[in-house]
Amino acid sequence: MGTAQEVLIGAVMLLGLVGVSAPGVPGTLLCWAAVLWWATLRHTSLTWAVLAAATGALALGQVVVWLMPSRRIRESGVTWRNIITAGVCGIVGFFLVPVLGAVLGFVGSLYVRERVRQGGGRAAWAATRRAMRTVGGSVLVELMACLLVAGAWLGAVIAGG
Template structure:
């Protein structure tokens, strides 16, 4: 697989990760489609292993999302700016503290955005609790799964 094709696959995966944070965009399926495209054109055993792992992780994340409360983020006052802060925080957490850092990073991003918007610690914590209870945990589960898949794909491309 050429460098341009790898770049396009990476772009599809990145759009999928960002799409998780946008309502109505099938972000996790874009991530899976990017990995599928890579596996079909790569013809290496590691690519098929990553595809199988991505499929299992996405199916598990769908089960977790089904168990968690439904998404009602708009009703809770969530804004696109909150999604950006949560996404940036999640990615930074994932990079700085691999894998497990996505949870505190995601929640820290929401807290920071709300702290800047509302100005007080107590109000920002209340907004964070409301956002996580209103479906933020569901978004976090899907976002975490997509970051795991993206990390596995990137690791396989760089070291495989």
């Protein structure tokens, strides 16, 4: 497998990570497909172990999201642009401050965007809580599952798997 293929697999993984917070984009499926593509090209025990772990983590994430109460984003007043921006900041935060940075980046971004939009701290915090209750929880669970898969894949690639 060449470097170009690994870069393409990484691009699909990144598209999946961003797609988690975008409506209509199957982000989880893209992350899993990237790991499947990588495992079928490499054929090592490490790659198959990463694929198995990724399948389990993503399936568990989907079950958790399915069990969470569904709410509509339109009713909350939160825009999809804010959710997508929060997802991107969560991805960046995950790699800057491993694992915990995803939550800090996601929630922090929602708060900052609402503070700019509404002008006050109390109103921004109320809007952030409302956004997290509406869609933030399910997006964050799905994003964390995909980030764990991306981290495992990246670790295996660096380890030479």
